[in-house]
Amino acid sequence: MSVEPFDLTSTTRNPGFAKEVWPDKSKLFTCIQCGTCTASCPTAFAMDFNPRQLLRMLQLGLYEDVLKSKTFWLCTTCYSCTVRCPRGISITETFQALKRLSLAKGWEKKGDSARFYETFMEVVRRTGRMHETETMMRWMLNPKVLKDKPFRAFGFASLGLAMLRKGKMSLLPPKKIEGVDQVQAMFDKAAEIRARKEAR
Ligand code: SF4
Ligand code: SF4
Structure with missing residues (x-):
């Protein structure tokens, strides 16, 4: 290169x-x-x-x-x-x-990967687990992702169908895990530690 x-x-x-x-x-x-x-x-x-x-x-x-x-x-x-x-x-x-x-620092290079990470974290914080269907839907429907690549979803259609067929993804809404409040407490603690480190 x-x-x-x-x-x-x-x-x-x-x-x-x-x-x-x-x-x-x-x-x-x-x-x-x-x-x-x-x-x-x-x-x-x-x-x-x-x-x-x-x-x-x-x-x-x-x-x-x-x-x-x-x-x-x-x-x-x-x-x-x-x-x-x-x-x-x-x-x-x-x-x-x-x-x-x-x-x-708000770099607008914040691309699809960054938005994917954010979406992933939102889903795990709320439910305590990864839910592939919700994560992908939220990510692809993110207004900025949609604006950049409005037809992105079509590119994932065959992969999504294959995963659904093999039971790797579910269309049912995610169930929160038992003790999800403890997962959320970990997220809060991590945010607190990060803020402290960044303030140094
Ligand atoms: S970060 Fe470590 S492994 Fe990578 S080039 Fe430097 S010394 Fe080598
Ligand atoms: S941790 Fe990241 S940078 Fe390091 S080898 Fe794995 S993918 Fe590459």
Whole structure:
């Protein structure tokens, strides 16, 4: 993949950016660019910058290019990179932190993946479980997703039908799990911890 050269003299560069990225603020600078993370990543092929490149961009403070990238949105949190990194950098959590930062800073690169995550979280918070049909319907009917790709639902029709036939999805509304209030308390606690960390 060819990558456009970056303007390292640009005023949009923020040398302190890596320090905003929890949890590995200082460890990020120990990355030796060995590429093990990229070689381990099952979704690197679809990323605009592979994990090694994004780590280097973070070190350089290219915050705009980092936050606009779709790399961290394509991270499936499989942890292969994190367990193999010779420097012990928590790449997975770093990418999670970038998702939060991207949303918190209101980058309008907020694409379908971000909206999918939000929808997924809404459904799990309300019912305590994943309900594929509701998640997909809510996501595809999100006004912004509809505006960007109004015919997206048709692309998923055959997959949805196959999943329904095999009993992998249900058209019945999701039942709340027992103790869903405890799940909601966990969501609230996580939001509280995140707000505290971001305020530091
Ligand atoms: S595996 Fe670790 S040290 Fe190697 S490039 Fe990736 S983040 Fe850097
Ligand atoms: S955790 Fe994310 S970045 Fe790391 S290997 Fe898995 S998909 Fe790739």
